[in-house]
Amino acid sequence: MQVPLLDLKAQYAGLKDEIGAALERVVESQYFILGPEVEALERELSDYLGVPHTVGCASGTDAILLPLMALEPEPGDEVIVPAFTFFATAGAVWNAGFTPVFCDIDPITFNVTRETLEAVWSERTRAVIPVHLFGQMAPMKEITELATDRDAFVLEDCAQAIGARQKGDESMAREGWVMAGAWGDAGAFSFFPTKNLGGFGDGGMVTALDGDLAESVGKLRVHGGRQMYHHEMVGTNSRLDALQAAVLRVKLRHLDEWARARRANACQYHGGLADVAEVTLPEVLEGNHHVYNQFTLRVERRDELRAFLQERGIGTGVYYPVPLHLQPCFEELRGRPGALPHAEAACLDVLSLPIFPEVGEERMERVIESIREFYRG
Numbered sequence: 001m002q003v004p005l006l007d008l009k010a011q012y013a014g015l016k017d018e019i020g021a022a023l024e025r026v027v028e029s030q031y032f033i034l035g036p037e038v039e040a041l042e043r044e045l046s047d048y049l050g051v052p053h054t055v056g057c058a059s060g061t062d063a064i065l066l067p068l069m070a071l072e073p074e075p076g077d078e079v080i081v082p083a084f085t086f087f088a089t090a091g092a093v094w095n096a097g098f099t100p101v102f103c104d105i106d107p108i109t110f111n112v113t114r115e116t117l118e119a120v121w122s123e124r125t126r127a128v129i130p131v132h133l134f135g136q137m138a139p140m141k142e143i144t145e146l147a148t149d150r151d152a153f154v155l156e157d158c159a160q161a162i163g164a165r166q167k168g169d170e171s172m173a174r175e176g177w178v179m180a181g182a183w184g185d186a187g188a189f190s191f192f193p194t195k196n197l198g199g200f201g202d203g204g205m206v207t208a209l210d211g212d213l214a215e216s217v218g219k220l221r222v223h224g225g226r227q228m229y230h231h232e233m234v235g236t237n238s239r240l241d242a243l244q245a246a247v248l249r250v251k252l253r254h255l256d257e258w259a260r261a262r263r264a265n266a267c268q269y270h271g272g273l274a275d276v277a278e279v280t281l282p283e284v285l286e287g288n289h290h291v292y293n294q295f296t297l298r299v300e301r302r303d304e305l306r307a308f309l310q311e312r313g314i315g316t317g318v319y320y321p322v323p324l325h326l327q328p329c330f331e332e333l334r335g336r337p338g339a340l341p342h343a344e345a346a347c348l349d350v351l352s353l354p355i356f357p358e359v360g361e362e363r364m365e366r367v368i369e370s371i372r373e374f375y376r377g
């Protein structure tokens, strides 16, 4: 029995007709770049997320880049990002013209907190990027409070967390649950195929609370001008394809049901692995709705366990093996080993298990049994 880390074919099999019809609609229209299909997706995502503005773009990386470009950095302006995240979070900061400043993470959630941000804050800090890693949100109330106090911009990296939400509170006039992407000044979403809402290629979306910011991002994605051949700023080509939007609109209708399946899988892992002393299961903090883009354990003898599972046909992932402050490309920022101990420790013992909606109870059980067998020795 093979248990891949992710199998997109299973999802596609159930959607073939719906997606086929949507693709055909676009092909018949011969309208491929932005246009009505992209606008419809933008509206539907605004409604789903409860945000006033959405702007489709070419990738999740660009969804981080464009709002940062809109801030028009001066050389030396800083943006704080976690050291434990996908490279794009920091790469986009760099490419926008900011200096990335790396902060540590909370070892339980893998996310930044008010304290980890404060520890590296400086006079040059203009923005912070809380990443909602693996599908659970960073603590947005305390982060937005800190940023408001210090007049910094908050960009949520929601690439792994579409549909995740967190309980607001009345003092902030935000009762009930607030979606990832609706807390900060802006949010960045990715439609890379392995994300919870994945297209048939690259794609991304920026959310914005403020109309002026959305307007700037909308210009930056088409070379800095709403009107062709008139450029108010220097942007780039970061448009979303109509074919991608058509696929994503179909899939958006299934997103919550897939999240339920991921959460049920997480439950099964918790039940099956709770008593294995060498395994630390992911914890969901109170007031959080986790959407499990990844189900990430912290384990003893990680690389051995990984090889053992591989031999049994079970796919696993290591997200991420190297913290960003120790990446060779950021050498000039002079990050040193030991500076961000929780991020560095996580790189050595994290292991992500298959959690996609179609794994099924039997294959889930196989993963659980194999891990138990490994530690029984």
Ligand SMILES: *Cc1c(COP(=O)(O)O)cnc(C)c1O
Pocket (backbone or CB within 6 Å): 059, 060, 061, 062, 085, 086, 088, 089, 131, 157, 159, 160, 190, 191, 192, 202, 203, 204
């Ligand atoms: C995937 C991802 C991105 C980048 O998205 P792309 O669409 O691949 O450019 C950014 N941040 C995080 C945390 C991601 O997981």
